[in-house]
Amino acid sequence: MDLCHLDGAYIIKNRRSGTVVDLDGGQVANGTPVHGYQTLTTTSSTFNQIWIITRISTTSDYYSLVNARSGTFLDLDAGSSADGAIVHSWRDLKLSPVASQRWKFQNTGAGYL
Numbered sequence: 001m002d003l004c005h006l007d008g009a010y011i012i013k014n015r016r017s018g019t020v021v022d023l024d025g026g027q028v029a030n031g032t033p034v035h036g037y038q039t040l041t042t043t044s045s046t047f048n049q050i051w052i053i054t055r056i057s058t059t060s061d062y063y064s065l066v067n068a069r070s071g072t073f074l075d076l077d078a079g080s081s082a083d084g085a086i087v088h089s090w091r092d093l094k095l096s097p098v099a100s101q102r103w104k105f106q107n108t109g110a111g112y113l
Contacts, residue, residue: 009068011039011049021074023048023089028070032089056097062104064097073101 012021014036022037026048040046050068065074072089079100080086092098 007054007063009050009052011046012051013039020049021051023067023070023072026067026069027089028072028091030072030088030090032070032072034074034087034089056102060102062102064101065103073097074103076100 014020017036018039019036020039022035022040024033024035037049040049047069048067051065051074052068053063053065056062056064066072067074067089070089070091072091075088075090077086077088077100090101092101
């Protein structure tokens with residue numbers, strides 16, 4: 001897959017478990033946990049699991065992921081590099097992603113990103 005064409009709305013599913021990236025309860029508050037959850041079937045609930053992926057700029061390999069329900073960014077708590085760091089949602093007042101909200105996708109060569 002050409003990552004330049006990644007922009008759009010996605011449900012992100014884990015290959016092993018089949019669970020998807022879910023914004024807990026679709027809450028809009030900063031710090032809302034993001035976790036793996038079963039795929040929801042009702043349209044109103046699935047917005048918790050839809051992420052808008054947007055390339056930061058045409059010269060960047062990094063993307064932001066914004067939850068369709070809350071409008072919050074997928075965020076690595078305090079930009080931590082520690083194993084087990086918390087991933088949650090956060091809305092930056094500037095409405096543009098800060099470093100802890102920029103993600104890079106790498107092709108595994110096995111048909112999955």
